[in-house]
Every structure is written in structure tokens, then in C-alpha cells.
Amino acid sequence: METYTLSGIQSMLGLSRAVITGLIAAGFVTPSRGKRREYRFSFQDVVLLRTAHRLQAAQIPPRKILRSLQRLKATLPEELPLTGLRIAAVGNDIAVREGDTQWAADSGQMLIDFEVKPAAAGNVSVLAREPQAAPVEPASAWFDRAVELESARPRDAEAAYREAIRRAPDYVDPYLNLGVLLCDTRRCREAVEVYIEGLKHAPEEALLYFNLAIALEDLQRTDEALACYEACMRLAPAMADAHYNAARLHEQLGHATQAIRHYSEYRRLSR
Structure with a gap:
């Protein structure tokens, strides 16, 4: 099965390392580890990360993304493939759609795409949506x-x-x-x-x-x-490349002690 590195995911999706590591820390994305303990992401992980990216771009607060996706994962039946769902921002909320059904990720409350009201004779009438302006491109x-x-x-x-x-x-x-x-x-x-x-x-x-x-x-x-x-x-603190680059610059400047410290940390984090 093909897997992807952290840097490859960043390049592919344009996601920041902070968002990716936040999703991992929240337990919503669980990549495997390579021979050097580096993260390796599956195709399913890529789908989930892409969803998080879309929600971030819709200006949903990061904590709300993590909380909603965590709750969603916990409430879904095991046999339902998460990658078969559509997850999107609706205003300031996160909505999940499966087929014709849509619900709020935070509360589980069902959402509908139309409004109803009692008619004079006691029947239920569906109100047509009023024409809306074309959406602004996000x-x-x-x-x-x-x-x-x-x-x-x-x-x-x-x-x-x-x-x-x-x-x-x-x-x-x-x-x-x-x-x-x-x-x-x-x-x-x-x-x-x-x-x-x-x-x-x-x-x-x-x-x-x-x-x-x-x-x-x-x-x-x-x-x-x-x-x-x-x-x-x-x-x-766990960004190994930053330690390596800092060590290299300290070495150039003649700061032997600082260089050794950062090289050692880089080696520890790269195992």
C-alpha cells in the first residue's frame, strides 16, 4: 500500500505542519511510522487531512475542527467508511452529509435544506428558497x-x-x-x-x-x-529540521556548544 511522508502531505495539500500534527495529537488521524519513526500517511489519512484543510480555509476555528471531527469519529458506526462522507462548513458550524441525510458534527442534530410551515387548511407547505446572490469564491x-x-x-x-x-x-x-x-x-x-x-x-x-x-x-x-x-x-520543539538548521548556523558562527546541542536533538528526533 502506498504511503506518504509528512513533507509530501504538506506539498500535496498545502496544509501547515501545525494543523497536521494537531490532527494527529487529537487522534483523528493515525499515521503509521517508518523505519526512522517518521510519519507515514495512508490514502484515507490524505482524505481526512484534505477535509480538515477545507474547514480551515472556511475559517472554522482549529479547535472546533478538531473537536467536531473527534466527536464525529466517535459517533459513527464502525462499518461506515468515513471517507464516503462529505464534510463541509455551513456558516460557523461543521455539517456532515451521507446521501440525502445531513447532520451537525458537534451536536448530531439533523439538518434540512428546506423550511416548512402549516398552511391555512392544516397541510404542510414547502417554502421555496428566495433567490440568493452568487456565492463569493472562498x-x-x-x-x-x-x-x-x-x-x-x-x-x-x-x-x-x-x-x-x-x-x-x-x-x-x-x-x-x-x-x-x-x-x-x-x-x-x-x-x-x-x-x-x-x-x-x-x-x-x-x-x-x-x-x-x-x-x-x-x-x-x-x-x-x-x-x-x-x-x-x-x-x-519536535521540528527536527529546525534543530539541524540552527546547529549548522551556530557552527558557522563558532558557537560549538549550541551546535552540538542542536545536532544531538536533531539525531534524537530523526530516529
């Missing part, structure tokens, strides 16, 4: 479009990432991808600005600090890069 749609455009039309991809950020300033993933895209085209100064803007809206996102550190390294701003790796590790 930030997630712009993000998905940017991912598809990256390889062939990077400028259009950049514009789509920026539109996703404009529509949802606290949506972390467009900042991450846009910064990488800018660095890949030797525009690291602009990438630094993008990551700093992202941190204004998501100051607890370790991966933003990690990517910012890499961009600062490319600009030869070593001390600032090291400070960002340290901030990243404070938020995510």
Missing part, C-alpha cells in the same frame, strides 16, 4: 488555483495566492506557499515581507518562522535567521 478556491498554476504560470499563481490572503488574512497556507514561490524566483526580500505579514495574523505558526529563517539565510542575514529558528523551536 480563499480556499484561490489557494487551490494557485497550487495548480505554480509550475506553468508562476506569476498567475502569485496573484492567486495574494488574492487568497486578501480574502482570508489569517489563512496561513497561502503565505507559506507564496513565500516559497518568491524565494524560488530569487525574490527572497519579498518573501520575508510575506512571512512577516503572515506572522502578524498567525504569531503561533512555527512553520512561518521556519520558512522566514530560510529566506533570511538566503539573504545572508544569519543572526536574524537563527533567531527565527529559535522561535520556531519554541513553538514546535
Whole structure:
């Protein structure tokens, strides 16, 4: 059976490491472990993670995503395949649909797509929905479009990432991808600005600090890069790559003790 690495999942889905590890910690996604104790994700895990990504893009709070999906998993019968369900944001709630049935993930309360009222003669009449304005395209749609455009039309991809950020300033993933895209085209100064803007809206996102550190390294701003790796590790102590990069920079700066400490931690986490 084919499996996927954590970095592969991040690249494939555009999900931040924080969301992925949060779902693992909540017990909703249970990847296996490889020979070096690295996470290995099944296709079913990919489906669940993609669902979490969609809910995050709809600006459902992360705690509510984790709580609702946990409750959903606990209440489903074992023989019902979770991957056969449709899970989506409805306003500020999370709804689950199986066939023609829809219910709220938090409460289990059934949801309906029409309204009814008693008619004068005692019969039940179905009220037609009033015409609604066309829905505004969500930030997630712009993000998905940017991912598809990256390889062939990077400028259009950049514009789509920026539109996703404009529509949802606290949506972390467009900042991450846009910064990488800018660095890949030797525009690291602009990438630094993008990551700093992202941190204004998501100051607890370790991966933003990690990517910012890499961009600062490319600009030869070593001390600032090291400070960002340290901030990243404070938020995510188990991020092995941050320890390795910090060790390398400490070594360059002649900080032997700090370099040894981070190399040792990197080896421990990579087992």
C-alpha cells in the first residue's frame, strides 16, 4: 500500500505542519511510522487531512475542527467508511452529509435544506428558497488555483495566492506557499515581507518562522535567521529540521556548544 511522508502531505495539500500534527495529537488521524519513526500517511489519512484543510480555509476555528471531527469519529458506526462522507462548513458550524441525510458534527442534530410551515387548511407547505446572490469564491478556491498554476504560470499563481490572503488574512497556507514561490524566483526580500505579514495574523505558526529563517539565510542575514529558528523551536520543539538548521548556523558562527546541542536533538528526533 502506498504511503506518504509528512513533507509530501504538506506539498500535496498545502496544509501547515501545525494543523497536521494537531490532527494527529487529537487522534483523528493515525499515521503509521517508518523505519526512522517518521510519519507515514495512508490514502484515507490524505482524505481526512484534505477535509480538515477545507474547514480551515472556511475559517472554522482549529479547535472546533478538531473537536467536531473527534466527536464525529466517535459517533459513527464502525462499518461506515468515513471517507464516503462529505464534510463541509455551513456558516460557523461543521455539517456532515451521507446521501440525502445531513447532520451537525458537534451536536448530531439533523439538518434540512428546506423550511416548512402549516398552511391555512392544516397541510404542510414547502417554502421555496428566495433567490440568493452568487456565492463569493472562498480563499480556499484561490489557494487551490494557485497550487495548480505554480509550475506553468508562476506569476498567475502569485496573484492567486495574494488574492487568497486578501480574502482570508489569517489563512496561513497561502503565505507559506507564496513565500516559497518568491524565494524560488530569487525574490527572497519579498518573501520575508510575506512571512512577516503572515506572522502578524498567525504569531503561533512555527512553520512561518521556519520558512522566514530560510529566506533570511538566503539573504545572508544569519543572526536574524537563527533567531527565527529559535522561535520556531519554541513553538514546535519536535521540528527536527529546525534543530539541524540552527546547529549548522551556530557552527558557522563558532558557537560549538549550541551546535552540538542542536545536532544531538536533531539525531534524537530523526530516529
